Amino acid sequence: xxxxxNRTGPSIPRxxxxxxxxxxxxxxxxxxxxxxxxxxxxxxxxFAIAALGFNLLLGYTGLLSFGHSAYFGTGAYTVAFxxxxxxxxxxxxxxxxxxxxxxxxxxLFGYVCVRHTRIFFGILTLALSQVLWSLAFKFFWVTGGTxxxxxxxxxxTLLGGLVDFKGRGAFQRFVxxxxxxxxxxxxxxVVVMWMxxxxxxxxxxxxxxxxxxxxxxxxxxxxxxxWIAFVISGLFTGLxxxxxxxxxxxxxxxxxxxxxxxxxxxxxxxxxFRNFTGPIVGALAFNYLKxxxxxxxxxxxxxxxxxxxxxxxxxxxxxxxxxxRLYARLFRRA
Amino acid sequence: xxxxxxxxxxxxxxETRAVDNVNLTIEQGEFISLVGPNGxxxxxxxxxxxxxxxxxxxxxxxxxxxxxxxxVTQRVxxxxxxxxxxxxxxxxxxxxxxxxxxxxxxxxxxxxxMALAHLDSAxxxxxxxxxxxxxxxxxxxxxxxxxxxxxxxxxDVALAYALRPRLLFLDEPTSGVSTRxxxxxxxxxxxxxxxxxxTAVVVEHDMDVVFKYSDRIVVMHQGAIxxxxxxxxxxxxxxxxxxxxxxxxxxxxxxxx
Amino acid sequence: MTILVIQILNSLFYAAVLFLIAAGLSxxxxxxxxxxxxxxxLYALGAYVSAWIVGSAFGHFMSGTLxxxxxxxxxxxxxxxxxxxxxxxxPTLLRPLYRRPEEYHLLLTFGLLMILEDVxxxxxxxxxxxxxxxxxxxxxxxxxxxxxxxxxxxxxxxxLFAAVGLWWFIYRTKFxxxxxxxxxxxxxxxxxGINVGLVYVQxxxxxxxxxxxxxxxxxxxxxxxLGMGVDALILSFVVIVxxxxxxxxxxxxxxxxxxxxxxxxxxxxxEIELAVLYLIAAAVLMIRPTGxxxxx
Numbered sequence: 001x002x003x004x005x006n007r008t009g010p011s012i013p014r015x016x017x018x019x020x021x022x023x024x025x026x027x028x029x030x031x032x033x034x035x036x037x038x039x040x041x042x043x044x045x046x047f048a049i050a051a052l053g054f055n056l057l058l059g060y061t062g063l064l065s066f067g068h069s070a071y072f073g074t075g076a077y078t079v080a081f082x083x084x085x086x087x088x089x090x091x092x093x094x095x096x097x098x099x100x101x102x103x104x105x106x107x108l109f110g111y112v113c114v115r116h117t118r119i120f121f122g123i124l125t126l127a128l129s130q131v132l133w134s135l136a137f138k139f140f141w142v143t144g145g146t147x148x149x150x151x152x153x154x155x156x157t158l159l160g161g162l163v164d165f166k167g168r169g170a171f172q173r174f175v176x177x178x179x180x181x182x183x184x185x186x187x188x189x190v191v192v193m194w195m196x197x198x199x200x201x202x203x204x205x206x207x208x209x210x211x212x213x214x215x216x217x218x219x220x221x222x223x224x225x226x227w228i229a230f231v232i233s234g235l236f237t238g239l240x241x242x243x244x245x246x247x248x249x250x251x252x253x254x255x256x257x258x259x260x261x262x263x264x265x266x267x268x269x270x271x272x273f274r275n276f277t278g279p280i281v282g283a284l285a286f287n288y289l290k291x292x293x294x295x296x297x298x299x300x301x302x303x304x305x306x307x308x309x310x311x312x313x314x315x316x317x318x319x320x321x322x323x324x325r326l327y328a329r330l331f332r333r334a
Numbered sequence: 335x336x337x338x339x340x341x342x343x344x345x346x347x348x349e350t351r352a353v354d355n356v357n358l359t360i361e362q363g364e365f366i367s368l369v370g371p372n373g374x375x376x377x378x379x380x381x382x383x384x385x386x387x388x389x390x391x392x393x394x395x396x397x398x399x400x401x402x403x404x405x406v407t408q409r410v411x412x413x414x415x416x417x418x419x420x421x422x423x424x425x426x427x428x429x430x431x432x433x434x435x436x437x438x439x440x441x442x443x444x445x446x447x448m449a450l451a452h453l454d455s456a457x458x459x460x461x462x463x464x465x466x467x468x469x470x471x472x473x474x475x476x477x478x479x480x481x482x483x484x485x486x487x488x489x490d491v492a493l494a495y496a497l498r499p500r501l502l503f504l505d506e507p508t509s510g511v512s513t514r515x516x517x518x519x520x521x522x523x524x525x526x527x528x529x530x531x532x533t534a535v536v537v538e539h540d541m542d543v544v545f546k547y548s549d550r551i552v553v554m555h556q557g558a559i560x561x562x563x564x565x566x567x568x569x570x571x572x573x574x575x576x577x578x579x580x581x582x583x584x585x586x587x588x589x590x591x
Numbered sequence: 592m593t594i595l596v597i598q599i600l601n602s603l604f605y606a607a608v609l610f611l612i613a614a615g616l617s618x619x620x621x622x623x624x625x626x627x628x629x630x631x632x633l634y635a636l637g638a639y640v641s642a643w644i645v646g647s648a649f650g651h652f653m654s655g656t657l658x659x660x661x662x663x664x665x666x667x668x669x670x671x672x673x674x675x676x677x678x679x680x681x682p683t684l685l686r687p688l689y690r691r692p693e694e695y696h697l698l699l700t701f702g703l704l705m706i707l708e709d710v711x712x713x714x715x716x717x718x719x720x721x722x723x724x725x726x727x728x729x730x731x732x733x734x735x736x737x738x739x740x741x742x743x744x745x746x747x748x749x750x751l752f753a754a755v756g757l758w759w760f761i762y763r764t765k766f767x768x769x770x771x772x773x774x775x776x777x778x779x780x781x782x783x784g785i786n787v788g789l790v791y792v793q794x795x796x797x798x799x800x801x802x803x804x805x806x807x808x809x810x811x812x813x814x815x816x817l818g819m820g821v822d823a824l825i826l827s828f829v830v831i832v833x834x835x836x837x838x839x840x841x842x843x844x845x846x847x848x849x850x851x852x853x854x855x856x857x858x859x860x861x862e863i864e865l866a867v868l869y870l871i872a873a874a875v876l877m878i879r880p881t882g883x884x885x886x887x
Binding site (some may be wrong): 019020058062064066087112118119120122123124127130131134135259262267269299300301302304305306307308309312313316 | 866
């Protein structure tokens with residue numbers, strides 16, 4: 001009996017091909033579209049990293065977090081502190097520092113949250129993110145309160161000082177260079193997350209999601225693995241926050257506030273949280289939806305809530321899942 | 335040294351004595367059936383030995399070591415595995431993934447984040463072999479939730495078996511399955527288990543199955559061991575017949591159809 | 592000494608409101624195993640609706656002609672409105688999700704939370720709305736050398752009445768028996784001829800009524816503001832974590848504990864008052880995951 005070792009696994013050559021095509025398209029884009037669109041897509045990729053991190057918990061471990069704004073915000077504020085208080089310019093330093101800060105918060109919050117059943121887990125994540133938010137407000141002399149902290153791109157350098165953003169045309173140069181910087185980190189994040197999810201550890205997480213009792217009886221340390229998944233998830237979302245700050249130029253308590261956690265949840269559900277690419281698609285789609293809808297409506301949250309309700313009731317597999325099903329049905333008939 | 339020995343094991347639920355001072359010894363390689371009327375404590379006993387429930391008092395000695403206070407995962411690593419009466423699978427994973435996971439766990443590979451699961455040829459080969467042993471090769475790439483009940487029960491057992499335990503508890507492996515399939519399922523399980531020399535404790539209600547496969551039968555009643563012995567001994571035990579069937583006599587255990 | 596008495600009364604007042612919200616949440620969970628993340632928002636909606644009714648022409652009419660009694664009669668109207676909202680939501684939006692994994696109803700009720708928060712903003716604007724006229728009408732009672740609003744005492748009374756009333760309702764009435772049967776085993780209840788769908792919608796409506804009543808009852812003392820919903824949700828969860836999900840006594844005890852700790856916290860550590868509560872919740876969850884009175 002011969003066994004093909006990857007019969008049940010994804011077809012790597014095909015995936016690689018698709019990924020290369022997508023990467024090439026993304027790489028060409030800034031030459032084809034204007035500065036505004038390039039910037040918009042950079043935001044999209046940043047949110048995609050956040051949603052990817054979030055979905056490690058929801059789609060793969062079965063834990064629904066309503067407090068992921070905490071890690072995005074920790075990443076962002078840590079960068080702001082590093083730039084303002086340490087006078088650092090290197091983006092690499094900011095990333096390392098930001099990840100360290102996010103690690104501490106995610107490890108701590110995760111330890112508290114993963115001991116609990118799903119409903120309490122969700123509420124605990126919400127509550128803890130609210131604590132951070134209220135701290136950002138109360139300690140306004142440190143965090144700048146509602147005004148927040150500015151992080152100007154002129155102050156930053158990429159690649160250890162090789163690329164800076166001073167002088168004429170700095171803004172365009174920044175948008176251009178930062179797009180590629182984020183693109184690389186986005187690609188790396190996608191690859192790393194893909195590997196984690198398809199590793200034995202990823203399978204163990206899915207087992208925990210499907211049947212935590214049996215997972216224990218198969219020898220998997222459920223609580224410990226949930227905690228590890230939580231920390232990894234927090235780190236990815238934290239990275240998103242770190243990359244977001246230079247783009248936004250400013251960090252405020254808004255990104256720690258619960259509606260932002262809701263937006264992250266929404267992104268994953270919109271794209272489809274049972275698929276790997278779902279959160280990525282959802283984040284990109286959401287980004288465009290928000291940009292073009294907010295312009296016309298003050299009641300953004302109402303729209304979001306309505307769409308979420310409709311998604312849950314009618315399209316629970318999100319964009320990617322529904323498209324895949326449609327595709328399968330069409331091709332079965334052919 | 336016996337493989338498993340319980341010493342004065344007790345588990346009470348308030349007034350109910352689910353496990354009442356049970357002293358059971360199991361030797362390496364035995365195929366034991368645990369029988370008794372509903373509520374006799376068979377499943378509770380399984381729960382306590384597999385660490386699903388903590389005992390109120392007493393000891394559990396496994397291979398000479400005291401495992402009484404070990405957690406579920408610790409007991410699994412020590413070599414005790416179990417299957418479930420109400421099928422307990424990873425429904426959104428394929429049959430293959432279910433079994434492969436048990437193997438990854440056994441090999442302590444589940445902490446590995448940077449290797450791709452489906453590229454581990456050793457694990458893959460073994461998972462396919464296990465599926466083959468249980469007649470599930472055809473359902474390899476089907477999600478567990480999409481498999482028929484009888485095969486789900488086999489998969490449940492295969493999952494426990496894949497851990498290559500020293501002691502395997504099977505909780506009613508043929509319950510919920512039609513009579514026609516029962517025999518086949520039990521045949522499969524017994525041949526695998528006996529073929530590998532795994533010590534097994536099977537909780538069963540179907541006495542035909544019990545008599546056919548067991549080395550020793552342990553009869554429980556109201557939380558305690560009523561009798562134990564070879565199939566012949568039990569067949570001729572009137573007290574056991576009374577408790578299990580409500581009547582006794584030479585033909586008590588013969589199916590009347 | 593007088594200050595201590597006033598602090599205790601304040602805590603009891605707050606506990607009464609928290610009890611109403613938490614008991615509603617716990618009831619819904621106990622019967623249907625549903626956690627409504629929009630529950631706090633329903634409380635806020637109840638506050639806004641009540642304040643609006645009291646401040647409206649109808650409210651002025653009542654206060655003029657019937658005085659205080661008239662105004663007080665208006666408070667439950669807000670709660671009834673919220674119950675109606677609940678009765679509309681359950682069969683249409685929640686029922687399709689009972690068979691699905693629990694993430695779905697959490698996601699849906701979270702969507703409802705977002706919808707209702709904006710609906711409140713739409714209907715009532717960003718400015719706080721209060722029903723202070725009721726409080727003024729009731730006057731104050733002297734305590735030592737200070738005076739204390741009689742209305743707060745009234746609310747404490749309502750809290751007590753609600754606790755006793757709910758207990759009697761669940762354990763001493765036929766409908767209570769039906770509720771408890773359905774919560775323990777819904778298939779069995781259906782097999783016995785109980786219309787489970789009807790029980791569900793009624794239980795949900797009652798739970799929402801309690802949330803709305805909490806809002807109605809708090810708004811004469813504290814203006815309705817945006818954001819009060821999510822705060823209330825988190826606090827009522829802390830109550831339930833401490834007291835145990837699905838337990839009436841737990842909601843009462845939890846509400847008292849949370850309320851007293853909060854009052855003490857505000858007194859001594861105003862900066863970290865929220866954090867203290869979350870820490871207590873986290874501590875309780877670590878020691879007794881099912882809460883003081885909860886079932887696993």
